[in-house]
Structures are given as structure tokens and as C-alpha cells.
Amino acid sequence: MSEQNSRGGDDAYEHHGGFPVYEPVKAGPNFGRFVDVFRRLQDLAVSTHAPDDVVDQAIAQAEALGDLLEPYKVGEGKSPAGFNVDIPGRGSLLLPPWTIEKFDADGVRERGHFRRYHLGGNGAVHGGTIPLLFDDLFGMVIHASGRPIARTGYLHVNYRKITPLWDELVVEGRVDSVDGRKAFCSAELRDLDGTVLADSEALMIELLPGQP
Numbered sequence: 001m002s003e004q005n006s007r008g009g010d011d012a013y014e015h016h017g018g019f020p021v022y023e024p025v026k027a028g029p030n031f032g033r034f035v036d037v038f039r040r041l042q043d044l045a046v047s048t049h050a051p052d053d054v055v056d057q058a059i060a061q062a063e064a065l066g067d068l069l070e071p072y073k074v075g076e077g078k079s080p081a082g083f084n085v086d087i088p089g090r091g092s093l094l095l096p097p098w099t100i101e102k103f104d105a106d107g108v109r110e111r112g113h114f115r116r117y118h119l120g121g122n123g124a125v126h127g128g129t130i131p132l133l134f135d136d137l138f139g140m141v142i143h144a145s146g147r148p149i150a151r152t153g154y155l156h157v158n159y160r161k162i163t164p165l166w167d168e169l170v171v172e173g174r175v176d177s178v179d180g181r182k183a184f185c186s187a188e189l190r191d192l193d194g195t196v197l198a199d200s201e202a203l204m205i206e207l208l209p210g211q212p
């Protein structure tokens with residue numbers, strides 16, 4: 001049960017817009033390895049040129065794997081994928097394999113790398129992957145700041161340097177200012193020398209009750 005707040009409203013309802021209140025789904029001890037295996041397959045799927053008979057074998061084995069897992073499909077919020085901060089990318093294959101190292105009201109910092117799967121052109125990370133990293137970070141920045149759930153109104157990215165694959169990198173973001181429902185956020189993606197590879201500004205808009 002959620003509690004009434006000082007304004008006579010319902011905290012869980014006001015905090016979550018139209019989102020359900022998800023119960024975290026704890027990953028089993030081998031779920032991190034499960035995700036790693038699929039990340040390897042993602043890399044291989046975009047970086048191999050195998051003979052047709054090998055491709056046929058891969059299809060057969062992948063279909064068998066799909067058949068094994070299909071009976072265990074669950075709805076949104078019921079899988080450990082995306083909800084486990086101990087696993088890079090929180091266990092979500094959509095997200096690059098980054099790990100949270102700071103999560104508080106001042107901001108959120110993550111460390112990680114991009115892989116072959118994230119390749120754009122000529123050795124650089126795909127330009128669409130970097131907004132994904134920032135967008136997800138801003139969602140966590142809002143959560144860490146203690147503000148109600150918000151959606152991205154806009155996300156602006158400046159690509160300052162080529163972002164390399166595989167190198168360890170750091171991204172850090174925070175809420176700069178708040179105006180009613182609007183939280184203006186910023187973040188930078190840096191290499192370990194501190195060079196800014198990309199930076200971003202976003203408007204995160206607090207959801208009203210019932211907004212999806």
C-alpha cells in the first residue's frame with residue numbers, strides 16, 4: 001500500500017505517473033553470465049562472415065535456444081533484465097555494458113566500454129548508441145535526485161571526438177536546475193585522460209498521474 005503524503009496525495013501514484021510500481025526482479029547467480037554470452041553472440045553476429053553451412057548450423061542452434069527459452073517469456077518488469085545494477089548494463093542487452101559507480105542526489109557516474117556490436121563507421125562507436133547511453137543515464141539521474149519519474153522531453157548531444165570501441169570510459173550526469181515539472185540535466189562522456197568525447201543536455205519532464 002502506498003501512503004498519503006503531506007499534500008493529501010498518494011506518494012506511489014504521484015511518484016510514478018502512469019507507471020506501475022515495479023518490484024525489483026533479482027537475478028539468479030548465473031544471469032550475468034547469460035547476458036555475457038548473448039553480448040558475445042551480438043558481437044559475432046555483426047563481425048563474422050562464415051560459410052553457408054556454418055550459418056545454417058548457427059541458425060539451427062539459435063532456433064533450438066529460442067525454443068528452450070520461449071516458454072519462460074514474461075511481461076515488462078518481470079524479467080531480471082534491466083533491473084540488476086550489479087550486472088553491466090543492469091542486465092539489459094539493449095544497454096551497453098556499463099556499471100554504476102556513483103548514484104546520489106548530486107548525480108550519477110557510470111564506467112564501461114562499447115563493443116564491436118556498437119560499431120558505427122571506421123572504428124568509431126555508432127552515433128545512435130551515445131544518446132542511448134545519455135538517455136538511460138538521465139533516467140537514473142532523475143531517480144537518484146529523488147524526483148518523481150520523468151520522461152525525456154529533449155536530448156541534445158554534441159559529438160566532440162571519436163568515441164572508441166573497447167576503451168574504458170566514464171559518463172557522469174546531474175540535474176542542473178528545476179522549474180516545476182522540468183528538470184534540466186547535463187552529462188559528459190570522457191576517456192580516462194579526462195578528454196570529453198561527447199556531452200549532452202536534456203529536459204526531463206515529470207509525469208503527471210496516469211501519464212504513460
Ligand SMILES: CCCCCCCCCC(=O)SCCNC(=O)CCNC(=O)[C@H](O)C(C)(C)COP(=O)(O)OP(=O)(O)OC[C@H]1O[C@@H](n2cnc3c(N)ncnc32)[C@H](O)[C@@H]1OP(=O)(O)O
Pocket residue numbers: 022135136138139150151152153154180181182203205207208211
Ligand atoms: C522503472 C524505471 C523506468 C524508468 C523510465 C524513465 C524514462 C527514461 C527516459 C526515457 O527514455 S523516456 C522515452 C523518451 N521520451 C518520451 O517518449 C517522451 C514522449 N513525450 C511525452 O510523453 C510528453 O511530451 C511528456 C509526458 C514528456 C510531456 O507532456 P505533457 O503534455 O505532460 O507536458 P507539456 O507538453 O505540457 O510540457 C510540460 C512543460 O515542458 C515543456 N516542454 C515539453 N516538451 C519540451 C521540449 N521538447 N522542449 C522544451 N520544452 C518542452 C513545455 O513547454 C511545458 O513547459 P511549461 O510548464 O513551462 O509551460
